Amino acid sequence: MISNKFYYRCTDCGSEYNNQEIRYLCSKCLTQNRANQPPKGVLKVIYNYQEIRKTGSTALNSILKQTDYLSLLPIEHLSSLPPLRVGKTPVYNISKNLKIKESNLYIKDESQNPTFSYKDRASAVVSAFAKENGITTIAAASTGNAGSSLAGICASQMQKAIVFVPAKAPLAKLTQILMYGAQLIPVDGTYDDAFDLSIAASNEFGWFNRNTAYNPITIEGKKTAAFEIVDQFPDKLPDYIFVPVGDGVIISGLYKGFEDLLELGLIEKMPILVAVQAQGSNNLIQNLNSDNFLAKTSKTIADSISVDIPRNFFMASRFIKKYQGLVSEVSDDDIIQASALLSKHTGIFAEPAAAAALAGFFAMKKQNVLKEFSNCLLLSTGSGLKDLSAVQGILNFPHPISLNLVEVKNILNL
Numbered sequence: 001m002i003s004n005k006f007y008y009r010c011t012d013c014g015s016e017y018n019n020q021e022i023r024y025l026c027s028k029c030l031t032q033n034r035a036n037q038p039p040k041g042v043l044k045v046i047y048n049y050q051e052i053r054k055t056g057s058t059a060l061n062s063i064l065k066q067t068d069y070l071s072l073l074p075i076e077h078l079s080s081l082p083p084l085r086v087g088k089t090p091v092y093n094i095s096k097n098l099k100i101k102e103s104n105l106y107i108k109d110e111s112q113n114p115t116f117s118y119k120d121r122a123s124a125v126v127s128a129f130a131k132e133n134g135i136t137t138i139a140a141a142s143t144g145n146a147g148s149s150l151a152g153i154c155a156s157q158m159q160k161a162i163v164f165v166p167a168k169a170p171l172a173k174l175t176q177i178l179m180y181g182a183q184l185i186p187v188d189g190t191y192d193d194a195f196d197l198s199i200a201a202s203n204e205f206g207w208f209n210r211n212t213a214y215n216p217i218t219i220e221g222k223k224t225a226a227f228e229i230v231d232q233f234p235d236k237l238p239d240y241i242f243v244p245v246g247d248g249v250i251i252s253g254l255y256k257g258f259e260d261l262l263e264l265g266l267i268e269k270m271p272i273l274v275a276v277q278a279q280g281s282n283n284l285i286q287n288l289n290s291d292n293f294l295a296k297t298s299k300t301i302a303d304s305i306s307v308d309i310p311r312n313f314f315m316a317s318r319f320i321k322k323y324q325g326l327v328s329e330v331s332d333d334d335i336i337q338a339s340a341l342l343s344k345h346t347g348i349f350a351e352p353a354a355a356a357a358l359a360g361f362f363a364m365k366k367q368n369v370l371k372e373f374s375n376c377l378l379l380s381t382g383s384g385l386k387d388l389s390a391v392q393g394i395l396n397f398p399h400p401i402s403l404n405l406v407e408v409k410n411i412l413n414l
């Protein structure tokens with residue numbers, strides 16, 4: 001990249017780097033990183049906000065017109081983005097459907113992305129960045145969605161994707177990766193193992209690495225939903241936004257997006273973000289206020305937020321503290337119930353990680369934490385079709401009947 005449109009700043013030590021070469025973690029912090037600890041040195045992309053402010057109010061406001069976030073993206077041309085429609089996902093008011101009276105409940109349905117999850121936002125910008133930097137091969141480690149997303153986006157951009165996954169990833173996600181023609185590398189180990197191996201392989205073989213947070217461009221991609229939310233709530237931003245959290249990149253991306261707009265004076269205040277984790281994978285919440293990060297082995301039905309070492313722990317926890325975010329832990333049972341309720345009453349079938357946002361809303365409501373008559377927005381991050389086995393246990397598949405009305409009557413209990 002030759003422009004000086006942006007530079008990088010280390011979240012931890014504040015070191016700054018220009019964008020003349022590909023950057024991952026801060027090279028000063030990198031050497032202090034230890035096994036079983038979240039990495040220090042995740043880089044934040046910083047724009048020349050003063051220059052952008054100078055462009056005048058018309059240009060500033062057009063930043064928020066969909067498709068025109070270019071001045072706040074680390075790329076030069078919108079044409080470098082994939083031809084597939086990424087983002088621009090719908091928001092629905094589901095208060096009536098769920099009989100919620102004390103607040104307005106909205107949902108932003110990210111399953112409407114090309115590969116059916118929020119991850120496409122990061123893959124799209126990483127892919128465009130790679131294209132502008134003459135890179136043709138991109139590797140990533142994934143619990144499934146980042147990999148299927150990278151595979152699909154690369155297919156649309158004629159780039160090569162190499163995806164490391166834990167061998168136990170849900171079948172639909174593995175199927176997507178193979179259908180999109182990516183090189184699939186299942187590893188005998190956890191997501192965290194796949195993460196480390198993919199970095200070692202990228203270094204060895206010279207691939208561009210899309211690993212979440214490790215590659216700062218992923219955060220820039222994930223922030224784009226914040227711009228859309230501002231656009232979709234023109235009168236008043238949601239008071240609370242419920243975000244399922246694994247590595248903490250989506251939530252940091254949202255904070256970063258809103259922060260960019262605060263810098264430009266385009267919004268007045270930060271909404272309250274609620275970090276929702278599964279009780280069985282709560283390392284970000286549990287370590288929020290501790291000096292020594294202790295990683296518990298994660299176990300939850302919500303595979304997309306099942307993470308031992310949140311890769312963006314330090315950035316996410318700084319954001320949550322700085323902007324007084326809230327946290328909520330939900331059980332697998334709560335998640336599955338929320339998923340069933342959401343499907344049944346709204347027609348939106350969310351994967352468990354995504355349904356966790358609704359479970360988090362119910363938990364906070366029950367604890368009376370939410371202000372009355374607040375506007376609440378759920379970020380539904382992925383499609384339920386990605387993990388059918390997660391909900392099959394609560395369903396009764398009826399037996400086939402013979403071709404007569406008596407059996408129809410019987411099955412209807414008439």
Ligand SMILES: *Cc1c(COP(=O)(O)O)cnc(C)c1O
Binds near residue numbers: 118212251305
């Ligand atoms: C990746 C993912 C998340 C969590 O995002 P992080 O950036 O890891 O916190 C939540 N839901 C779905 C469906 C995901 O794929």
